[in-house]
Amino acid sequence: MTIQITINGNPCSSEAGESVLTIARREGVEIPAFCHDETLAPYGACRMCLVDVVSGPKKGVTTACTLQAMDGLEIITDTPEILRLRKVLLELYLAQAPKSKTIKALAAQHGIKKTRFAKKVHPEDPLQGQCILCGLCVRVCRDIMGAGAISYIGRGQFTEINTPFYEENDACLGCGACAQVCPTQAIAFEDITGTRVMKSWSETKVPLKQCAACGNYFAPVPFTAYAYEKLDPAIRDEIRDLCPDCRRKEMTRKAILLRAEGVGR
Amino acid sequence: METARLNEIVESYPTPTGKILGILEQVQREDGYLQKDVLKTLAEKLEVPLSELYSIATFYSFFTLEKLGRHVVTVCMGTACHVRGAPALADTLKALLKVEEDETTQDGKFQLTTADNDFTVTSARCFGACSMAPVLRVDNKIFGYMTPERIPAVLKQFGWEEDTHQNA
Ligand code: SF4
Ligand code: FES
Numbered sequence: 001m002t003i004q005i006t007i008n009g010n011p012c013s014s015e016a017g018e019s020v021l022t023i024a025r026r027e028g029v030e031i032p033a034f035c036h037d038e039t040l041a042p043y044g045a046c047r048m049c050l051v052d053v054v055s056g057p058k059k060g061v062t063t064a065c066t067l068q069a070m071d072g073l074e075i076i077t078d079t080p081e082i083l084r085l086r087k088v089l090l091e092l093y094l095a096q097a098p099k100s101k102t103i104k105a106l107a108a109q110h111g112i113k114k115t116r117f118a119k120k121v122h123p124e125d126p127l128q129g130q131c132i133l134c135g136l137c138v139r140v141c142r143d144i145m146g147a148g149a150i151s152y153i154g155r156g157q158f159t160e161i162n163t164p165f166y167e168e169n170d171a172c173l174g175c176g177a178c179a180q181v182c183p184t185q186a187i188a189f190e191d192i193t194g195t196r197v198m199k200s201w202s203e204t205k206v207p208l209k210q211c212a213a214c215g216n217y218f219a220p221v222p223f224t225a226y227a228y229e230k231l232d233p234a235i236r237d238e239i240r241d242l243c244p245d246c247r248r249k250e251m252t253r254k255a256i257l258l259r260a261e262g263v264g265r
Numbered sequence: 266m267e268t269a270r271l272n273e274i275v276e277s278y279p280t281p282t283g284k285i286l287g288i289l290e291q292v293q294r295e296d297g298y299l300q301k302d303v304l305k306t307l308a309e310k311l312e313v314p315l316s317e318l319y320s321i322a323t324f325y326s327f328f329t330l331e332k333l334g335r336h337v338v339t340v341c342m343g344t345a346c347h348v349r350g351a352p353a354l355a356d357t358l359k360a361l362l363k364v365e366e367d368e369t370t371q372d373g374k375f376q377l378t379t380a381d382n383d384f385t386v387t388s389a390r391c392f393g394a395c396s397m398a399p400v401l402r403v404d405n406k407i408f409g410y411m412t413p414e415r416i417p418a419v420l421k422q423f424g425w426e427e428d429t430h431q432n433a
């Protein structure tokens with residue numbers, strides 16, 4: 001059902017039940033947000049996306065990502081109260097992730113250079129002092145990839161993300177989806193000939209697959225197994241164990257052959 | 266814990282995946298801690314990621330990953346108790362029970378078990394008994410207004426014997 005909502009005085013149409021953050025992004029209204037990804041269910045963890053509901057069933061400040069659109073809903077994204085709250089959050093984030101460029105930049109944009117809170121510093125942090133505990137990596141690993149290699153450890157101000165027992169975890173597919181979604185680029189991994197080393201995840205090692213044609217390493221073995229399983233068998237057989245480059249060449253070769261045959265006939 | 270017993274616990278729940286906390290609680294009660302192998306078996310059995318079980322095990326202070334002694338002495342390190350002398354209590358306990366800290370975790374928590382496995386000394390946050398600060402808990406008993414001098418008497422109630430050689 002198409003409905004109307006109002007963001008900062010501008011009417012926008014949307015589907016009922018859509019996340020207000022999604023609508024705002026589509027309409028080009030900027031709302032900072034760290035823990036939201038369109039492929040995952042709204043989570044409401046980072047609190048950055050606060051907006052003010054001025055007309056709707058429940059007025060007041062709430063998170064846009066978890067707010068579902070309904071007809072007549074009216075929100076404002078930059079009231080003085082919202083800006084004040086955002087600044088406090090950014091100060092907290094500066095303490096939690098003092099090394100994060102993303103946080104520093106956003107804080108600076110809001111005129112925040114320093115934090116009143118005690119900074120978390122430990123030099124051996126596998127997430128390099130950049131993790132804001134948004135939970136995206138945990139959720140993408142568990143809910144999308146189905147691996148669940150990492151999770152929260154501990155609680156309160158000592159919460160961390162890592163593998164269970166801080167040990168290498170063979171549940172890891174080596175896909176790197178965690179690093180992809182991380183809003184602060186906190187997650188590090190490296191490919192060292194034939195092996196992907198997930199540096200942030202207790203040095204979990206995942207073997208890389210070699211291309212059947214050129215011999216280059218192109219993707220983690222468990223991840224290709226996961227991907228091949230999802231593919232149509234016909235396509236799977238066609239791409240076999242080739243790297244993207246060789247796959248392209250192979251397809252071109254086939255196309256040319258087909259052509260040639262056609263001409264010959 | 267034997268796998269057979271673990272199976273029994275799991276099967277006592279009609280929907281075990283929804284009862285992870287209950288299962289872990291039972292294991293903690295029977296084993297005195299959550300063993301790595303037990304968690305691994307459980308993860309396979311319940312088809313939940315090991316990371317999730319570890320997450321739960323580290324979230325609730327009721328769970329421990331290391332074996333506890335027969336009696337658990339918990340020093341409250343909450344604000345009120347801290348201010349009223351909890352660190353001195355902790356030091357006295359460690360000295361009396363002869364447990365050394367090899368390393369303090371970054372959150373300042375400790376869990377130390379005596380060689381004879383009789384006592385574990387550990388810390389916790391506010392028991393909600395601040396009016397009696399500083400507070401000690403031994404097993405389920407609370408001891409308020411504690412002083413280092415009173416600790417030996419408390420420990421004796423739980424079968425601790427003073428090492429007379431040392432005093433000589
Ligand atoms: S590592 Fe990145 S994605 Fe994972 S919780 Fe921390 S900030 Fe979020
Ligand atoms: S994006 Fe809404 S709370 Fe994080």
Ligand code: FES
Pocket residue numbers: 341342343344345346347390391392393394395396398399400
């Ligand atoms: S601080 Fe120790 S009981 Fe509250």
